[in-house]
Structure formats: C-alpha cells, structure tokens
Amino acid sequence: MPDDGLVIENTSKLFASFAALQSVHLCIERGQFVLLAGANGAGKSTLLRLMAGISRPSSGRVLIDGKDPQRDATARSAIGFLSHHTLLYDDLSAEENLGFFARIYALKNPQQKIDEALKQVGLSSHRHRRLRTFSRGMRQRLALARATLHQPVILLLDEPFTGLDQPARTALSEQLCELKQAGHTCIMVTHNLEEGAPLANRLVVLRKGCLCHDQAWEGSAADLSATCAPFWDGLR
Amino acid sequence: MSFFSLLVLLVFNFSFELGGAALHEIGPGVLWSAFVFACLLGLNRSFADERENHSLDALLMAPGDRGAIYLGKMAANLIFLLAVELICLPFFALFFNLSPGFFILPLLGVLVLGSACLSAAGTLFAALSSTMRLRELLLPLLLLPIILPALISCVKATGLVLDNQFGPALYPHLKMLAVYAIVFVTLSLMLFEYAIEE
Numbered sequence: 001m002p003d004d005g006l007v008i009e010n011t012s013k014l015f016a017s018f019a020a021l022q023s024v025h026l027c028i029e030r031g032q033f034v035l036l037a038g039a040n041g042a043g044k045s046t047l048l049r050l051m052a053g054i055s056r057p058s059s060g061r062v063l064i065d066g067k068d069p070q071r072d073a074t075a076r077s078a079i080g081f082l083s084h085h086t087l088l089y090d091d092l093s094a095e096e097n098l099g100f101f102a103r104i105y106a107l108k109n110p111q112q113k114i115d116e117a118l119k120q121v122g123l124s125s126h127r128h129r130r131l132r133t134f135s136r137g138m139r140q141r142l143a144l145a146r147a148t149l150h151q152p153v154i155l156l157l158d159e160p161f162t163g164l165d166q167p168a169r170t171a172l173s174e175q176l177c178e179l180k181q182a183g184h185t186c187i188m189v190t191h192n193l194e195e196g197a198p199l200a201n202r203l204v205v206l207r208k209g210c211l212c213h214d215q216a217w218e219g220s221a222a223d224l225s226a227t228c229a230p231f232w233d234g235l236r
Numbered sequence: 237m238s239f240f241s242l243l244v245l246l247v248f249n250f251s252f253e254l255g256g257a258a259l260h261e262i263g264p265g266v267l268w269s270a271f272v273f274a275c276l277l278g279l280n281r282s283f284a285d286e287r288e289n290h291s292l293d294a295l296l297m298a299p300g301d302r303g304a305i306y307l308g309k310m311a312a313n314l315i316f317l318l319a320v321e322l323i324c325l326p327f328f329a330l331f332f333n334l335s336p337g338f339f340i341l342p343l344l345g346v347l348v349l350g351s352a353c354l355s356a357a358g359t360l361f362a363a364l365s366s367t368m369r370l371r372e373l374l375l376p377l378l379l380l381p382i383i384l385p386a387l388i389s390c391v392k393a394t395g396l397v398l399d400n401q402f403g404p405a406l407y408p409h410l411k412m413l414a415v416y417a418i419v420f421v422t423l424s425l426m427l428f429e430y431a432i433e434e
Contacts, residue, residue: 073298079297081293085291085293088291089288090289131289
C-alpha cells in the first residue's frame, strides 16, 4: 500500500441500516485523474465525502499520505472539494467568500490569490456582488475558485460541469487539464462523459455501493459509455 | 431576539400586574423565561447560514481543530444573548418599578454566567438538531431538560441579587453555573464533530 496518495481501505458507510458503501478498497496514486462513474445512488458522492474527511466511515479507513483526514488537519488541507452545493455563504460577496476561506486556510498573499482565482473563473468583474444574486453557473464557477484557492494536491469534483455554459465548460476542462499536467490528483464524478473521458487516466465504477470495475483509462467518450453501460442499471 | 424578549416581558406585565412584591416572587422567573425563549430563537438560527449551501462541509474540511467551529458559534450566541439581556434589563426595571442600585453588578455577573451556560449547551444541541428536519421543534425539546439545573440556579441567584443578598447564599449558585458552563464547553468540544455529522 503506498504511503503517499489516497487510500480507501475496506471502507463501508452505513446510514441506519442502509449501506451506501460496502467494503470499498481503492488506492489512488499522486497525479492520477480518476473518473468515478456509476448510476444514481451508487455511492459516488458518499465516497467523495469520505475522501474529503467530511463524513466518517462506518468501518475501514481513509488515508491521505498515510494520515486520517478526520484526525489530521494537514491531511485535510491537501484536499479541495467541489460538491453538489457551493459550500459558500449567500450573504457574502464573491470576494468576501474567498477572503473568508483564505483566512481559514491561512494563505499567504491572500488578496493576490483571490484576484487570481476570480480571474481564472471569469468573475473578476462580479467580485463585489453578493452570491445571492449569482446565477447557477456563476455560483458553480465561484465554488470551483473556492475549491482550488488553497492549491490542493487532491481535488475532489462532484459533477463539476453542472450548470456551466459551453465557454465555462471549456474553461473548466482546460483548467482541469492544467491541474492534471501539474501532477495534481483529481477524482471526478460526472455523468458528462464527453468532458470527463479525455481528462481521465483511470476509470472506477461503483454499483450499489460496491466497487465493481477499476481500470487504467485512455479513450473517447463513446468508449467510456460502452465500458460503463453494463453497470448502468438504474437506481437502487 | 430583543423584540421577542420585550414582548415576553410585556405579556407577563399585563398577565400578572408586575411591580412591587411581584419582583421578588416571580421577577427572576419572568426575566429568565424571556431570555430562554430569545436564546432558543437565536440558537435555531445559529447554523442557518451554513445550512443554506452546506458551507459547514467547507468548515469541516478546513485545516484547523473542529472544536474552533463550536467555540466560534458559542461565542457568537453568547454575545447576542448578552446584548439582548442588556437591552431588556431597563424594560424589566421599568415593569417591576426597580430602581438602579448596587445589585446591578452582581446581577450582570449572574447574567454572564447564566448566558454562558445557555450558549454552551445550546450551541451543541443547535448543531445536533441542525441536520434534522423538525429542528425548530426538536431544539427546545432537547435543550430545555438539559438546561433546567442551570436555569434553576439562574433564577435563584437572580432572586437573591434582587433581594440584595450577595453573601454565602449566592455563592453555591454561582459555583453551580460556572461548573455547568465548564462541563458543557468541555463536553461539547469532545462531541461537536459527532453532533454535526449527518
């Protein structure tokens, strides 16, 4: 088992008697871009929440560079998480939101990093607007800026293309491609195979809370769709 | 919160014809009832901003001690509650024909200790109920039995202070409040991260 990277060790997650994840074992090395696929309710988001250290496994453990993110603050700082929700404050402006998280992560030169992050997601001209007034796509872009503000080495992305218009999707794809080339580890959940397929170099498929397929990946969206098709058997 | 507390005082004022002898009989109870109701309102809102976009998840991922989230929320609840109490006190004095005197300083001490108890326990239970569907209903049901010992001491201590009894009779209540606050802050720091988990 590698000491660096992300290790999910025989991890299960129960919600009352419902097993959202069952004995998932996965090692993700530094620099891998993993596409996490599966039908709705397969346990993808639950797995990402465990990796992020937000949720506690019912059994097994999650390790980031050999450290438990539940207990070790430095392990948590290695993670950036883009969730279904923005994880931002509606009553703060775009700049204030990023400023708040810059303070939490004790970033050096916070203003410079906030300016860069806002520029990267194309929201520089909206920096003083409250989040409440943002469209769905703008919120998603600011959420991405928040997730990458502290330059995490592991980026967890839960449906990152949702709500984005075509230019923003292209920009996000390019940004993710840059992160991949820079050696960042990315784990992405998406049903948008056209954007996901060219980025990924590993495919992991979950089905009914179990890891059912894991392979190195290099191929097109059509190949990916064909590979995943046998596991696409609807909701649990 | 302040407006709600003032309304409670006003309702009691018209219900019981406060003033004179009533000050010592029901005054402390009326005062703390108003504060507890206001506190419950504030506690129900204390995780509302985090609930909206699940930003509590981002706080949980931050590279710091998760107990700091509890301490921050508790401090905010304490400050708001103290502000409400300071706004309400002149109206309480007005309704009960209470003249300012030496009792104000010890009374402030009781208010600070009592508010610390309410905030310490209240923030933990607000976190616990924040992920539940019937949180507005559950919070008072969970919290009121827990804060009862502190509340009894608050009422007794306030009664003694308003009677100008600052001696040995008062100390056990103040000690009780201090111990309660310390125990709940310690307990909450240990349990907070489990309380906020879904």
